[in-house]
Amino acid sequence: MIRFARGIVRQVLSERPGAQEIEVLADGLGRQVINYIDLMGRVESGEEVVLNTTAVELDLGTGGYDFVVWRSGASSQGDSMPHEEALVKMRYSPFQKAFRAxxxxxxxxxxxxxxxxxxxxxxxxxxxxxxxxxxxxxxxxxxxxxxxxxxxxxxxxxxxxxxxxxxxxxxxxxxxxxxxxxxxxxxxxxxxxxxxxxxxxxxxxxxxxxxxxxxxxxxxxxxxxxxxxxxxxxxxxxxxxxxxxxxxxxxxxxxxxxxxxxxxxxxxxxxxxxxxxxxxxxxxxxxxxxxxxxxxxxxxxxxxxxxxxxxxxxxxxxxxxxxxxxxxxxxxxxxxxx
Structure with missing residues (x-):
């Protein structure tokens, strides 16, 4: 099963196109986390988030990060989505998303x-x-x-x-x-x-x-x-x-x-x-x-x-x-x- 943890964003450590690296307090520990802006939007300090912690808990070398999978401040308002000739990626997953082909x-x-x-x-x-x-x-x-x-x-x-x-x-x-x-x-x-x-x-x-x-x-x-x-x-x-x-x-x-x-x-x-x-x-x-x-x-x-x-x-x-x-x-x- 996927492993999850709930926490609060302490701070945004850095940002590059498409991604934020943030620190989240979860289960009493500060965790280094990646947030994908294209999927979740930008997070801010103080927001409640849910993390996928599977790779870190399994001590994997590949994919060894926590990832934001839900945030309290998420909103789809103003998010444009292509409808004509849309190309859906990550198909049939919880995070499938439409892009322009x-x-x-x-x-x-x-x-x-x-x-x-x-x-x-x-x-x-x-x-x-x-x-x-x-x-x-x-x-x-x-x-x-x-x-x-x-x-x-x-x-x-x-x-x-x-x-x-x-x-x-x-x-x-x-x-x-x-x-x-x-x-x-x-x-x-x-x-x-x-x-x-x-x-x-x-x-x-x-x-x-x-x-x-x-x-x-x-x-x-x-x-x-x-x-x-x-x-x-x-x-x-x-x-x-x-x-x-x-x-x-x-x-x-x-x-x-x-x-x-x-x-x-x-x-x-x-x-x-x-x-x-x-x-x-x-x-x-x-x-x-x-x-x-x-x-x-x-x-x-x-x-x-x-x-x-x-x-x-x-x-x-x-x-x-x-x-x-x-x-x-x-x-x-x-x-x-x-």
Whole structure:
């Protein structure tokens, strides 16, 4: 069962587009809580709220926050809701919500006309990809294989403020982007035709899941992105997951996730980038197109602009291999863009 707690908002700690981080007094304890503004509206100090505390009480690494699910000051007055051609997301859940479908503005027979599409397995790879592709107009598509609310991402507003992404599209059940799309395919079309993207990054939101089983990981969504890019006339580029710091043997060097995806799950030829001197690590992927690229300028930019960037708690310098391969994918996309 879902676990709930009732409490009082002590203070609003911070706010970013779509989300507030607040402190709530519940059961005599101060709890760090996220409130999704698109779903609940803005909360204020002194309001009574009900929290979903499931993830924190289970001590989960993924989704380890409390969330506001009801507030005493909630009101739907003045909340505009699209009625014509509405796209409902989180369907058949207590929080289903209607959005305006971005597809309404697309030409019927569109394709993405050779645009490079960098498919990432993890959310944190997107920042390094964007740094590598910086000279091109880059859009970011968030798929629905991890966190559904895009605003849970602290990285997204950072990349927007740096000018590294020109806009966002949330696809499938994910929500909160500049545009909403029913599918990943239409999200790529929106990125190209409505955001004017020269490069598209596709990633999950934060909070990917893995069970340790060869096929039991949410990052398999990378396969759909690569196939969609191919189907729509784009150039699919696979961002390799690699690590020199992960203590789990299956993720050391090139991750078993990338091996499963590129050797068994993907049925189209993809481009794969390696940092200079690392192409030999990709020898097993010889049915794909391997390119070795220079990443040093992009690496220095990443360090300077996002000094606190981390993936699974590891910074750029603590796991260079992870970030180097993501930077390489971005550099390759920049070179491939028209």
């Amino acid at each position: 971005g597809e309404l503005e697309l030409p019927e027979d569109a394709n993405i006309e050779g645009v490079p599409v960098v498919a990432c397995e993890l959310h944190s790879q997107a920042a390094a990809v964007a740094a590598g592709a910086l000279s091109k107009r880059t859009a970011w598509v968030i798929n629905d294989s991890a966190a559904l609310p895009a605003c849970i991402s602290r990285l997204m507003p950072q990349l927007r403020s740096l000018g590294w992404v020109c806009g966002t599209v949330t696809s499938g059940q994910a929500f909160g982007g500049d545009y909403e799309a029913a599918s990943l395919h239409s999200a790529l079309l929106i990125a190209k035709h409505l955001l004017g993207a020269e490069v598209v990054i596709v990633s999950p939101g934060p909070g990917s899941a893995g069970t340790g089983h060869k096929w039991g990981f949410s990052g398999l969504s990378q396969v759909e992105a690569l196939h969609a890019a191919h189907a729509l006339g784009g150039r699919p580029i696979a961002c390799i997951r690699a690590s020199e710091a992960d203590q789990r043997p299956r993720h050391q060097g090139v991750s078993h996730h990338s091996r499963t995806i590129l050797q068994q799950a993907v049925f189209v030829q993809c481009a794969i980038a390696a940092p200079e001197g690392k192409a030999a690590m990709l020898a097993e992927f010889d049915r794909h197109e391997i390119a070795e690229v220079e990443i040093e300028p992009a690496l220095q930019l990443l360090r300077k602009s996002l000094p606190n960037l981390a993936s699974m708690g590891r910074t750029v310098d603590q796991d260079r291999l992870f970030f180097d391969f993501a930077l390489a994918a971005g550099v390759l996309a920049q070179k491939a863009a028209f």
